[in-house]
Amino acid sequence: MDALVPVQSAGQRLPVRLVSASLHRCIGSVSIRRSVSGFAMDTRISSRAPSQFTIRSQQSDLKESLGVASSSDLRIKEWEVDMYQNELAISQGIRIRRKPPSKAPLGYSGPFELRLLNGQVADSPSNILEEITWFKDQEVSRMKELNPIEALKKAVENAPPTKDFVGALRTAHQRTGFPGLIAEVKKASPSRGIFKENFDPVEIAQAYERGGAACLSVLTDQKYFKGGFENLEAIRSAGVKCPLLCKEFVVDPWQIYYARTKGADAVLLIAAILTDLEITYLLKLSKKLGLAALVEVHDEREMGRVLGIEGIELVGINNRSLETFKVDISNTKKLLEGEHGRQIREKDMIVVGESGLFTPDDIAYVQAAGVKAVLVGESIVKQNDPEKGIAGLFGKNISQT
Ligand SMILES: O=P(O)(O)OC[C@@H](O)[C@@H](O)c1c[nH]c2ccccc12
Numbered sequence: 001m002d003a004l005v006p007v008q009s010a011g012q013r014l015p016v017r018l019v020s021a022s023l024h025r026c027i028g029s030v031s032i033r034r035s036v037s038g039f040a041m042d043t044r045i046s047s048r049a050p051s052q053f054t055i056r057s058q059q060s061d062l063k064e065s066l067g068v069a070s071s072s073d074l075r076i077k078e079w080e081v082d083m084y085q086n087e088l089a090i091s092q093g094i095r096i097r098r099k100p101p102s103k104a105p106l107g108y109s110g111p112f113e114l115r116l117l118n119g120q121v122a123d124s125p126s127n128i129l130e131e132i133t134w135f136k137d138q139e140v141s142r143m144k145e146l147n148p149i150e151a152l153k154k155a156v157e158n159a160p161p162t163k164d165f166v167g168a169l170r171t172a173h174q175r176t177g178f179p180g181l182i183a184e185v186k187k188a189s190p191s192r193g194i195f196k197e198n199f200d201p202v203e204i205a206q207a208y209e210r211g212g213a214a215c216l217s218v219l220t221d222q223k224y225f226k227g228g229f230e231n232l233e234a235i236r237s238a239g240v241k242c243p244l245l246c247k248e249f250v251v252d253p254w255q256i257y258y259a260r261t262k263g264a265d266a267v268l269l270i271a272a273i274l275t276d277l278e279i280t281y282l283l284k285l286s287k288k289l290g291l292a293a294l295v296e297v298h299d300e301r302e303m304g305r306v307l308g309i310e311g312i313e314l315v316g317i318n319n320r321s322l323e324t325f326k327v328d329i330s331n332t333k334k335l336l337e338g339e340h341g342r343q344i345r346e347k348d349m350i351v352v353g354e355s356g357l358f359t360p361d362d363i364a365y366v367q368a369a370g371v372k373a374v375l376v377g378e379s380i381v382k383q384n385d386p387e388k389g390i391a392g393l394f395g396k397n398i399s400q401t
Helices: 016-029 035-044 052-066 071-091 111-115 128-146 149-157 165-176 201-211 229-237 253-261 276-288 300-307 330-335 338-346 360-369 386-394
Strands: 002-004 116-118 180-185 215-219 244-247 266-270 292-297 314-318 350-354 373-376
Touching: 128 253, 149 253, 165 180, 165 215, 165 314, 165 350, 165 373, 180 201, 180 386, 201 215, 201 229, 201 386, 215 229, 229 244, 253 266, 253 276, 266 276, 276 292, 292 300, 300 314, 300 330, 300 338, 314 330, 330 360, 360 386
Parallel strands: 180 215, 180 373, 215 244, 244 266, 266 292, 292 314, 314 350, 350 373
Antiparallel strands: 002 116
């Protein structure tokens, strides 16, 4: 059986410029479902639930704008855009594939034909991050149908203003002398299981706020983290004052609009799954909607990429590999050494040390490495009293009072 092989292993890499030029062309003129194509798609989705008729007329619109005659031509174009997306991702060293590999549609003839070699590529996810990403792609497609982008855009227009996430971190850092705390409302994780059975997100959020958290992070992924957008909404409506980070696996601009309508003040962008072009675009979109963006990296290569993107104020260094689950807090230190550290200081970016922080010594260690904020879940959410959990983590009461 034929299978798709990434360009690198096929040894037939297209010049990056050619790939990105083609991708630009696709983004500029093509409107196709999901992922990269989703970036151009928004405007043509009807605000009503799509009827058979609207789907059919959308399809014929689409065919017209693509200059394709039939549905099979359309399928080929869709597939080709996904392939360009893959090429671009691979050229930037991104290992996570956005979707399961699929064979070329019948009748396809073009550059990717040469990459069809015999069964060398796994069509099951290679790690948990890839699994989550593939699932998210499907989930977002379904959610888009229930909440069309036009309706979200209207809701955003009427939404209350966002709170200043970055400002809250800076203020807390100045007030306490410790890194500003982003406290995470986290019921479970795929690596560590369930943290708390009787999980009341609003109660935990209020305890964090009393304990001196500058901001909160709310997991909204249901399947892998037992979170939900209803938690974000409930915390916002309960009158919590801390700015809120929507902790989600963003693969589509639709999710940014959705997060904004559910009460988020900030979103997470994970460099391991997004190309530079996507980060640039999602960052701009977030800013336009009044949201801060925390751009998360895990290794030197991702840090290098992110430092090349204009306009990033918040960089998160994850001490946990989302591919292997390995946690090592010296990762924060390593990534802040040398030239990268120098550039970060020069640009006055706020670095957030993320994951695996349990003790005052851990906090002191990442602070000495140069972080001005920390993102903490497990060690404080597990405590009977998360408010006291914060004092334990810092070795001191950091609340306002
Ligand atoms: O519970 P911890 O080890 O304190 O980690 C919190 C946070 O860093 C972690 O939940 C996280 C960081 N980046 C992510 C991306 C997706 C999901 C979860 C995360």
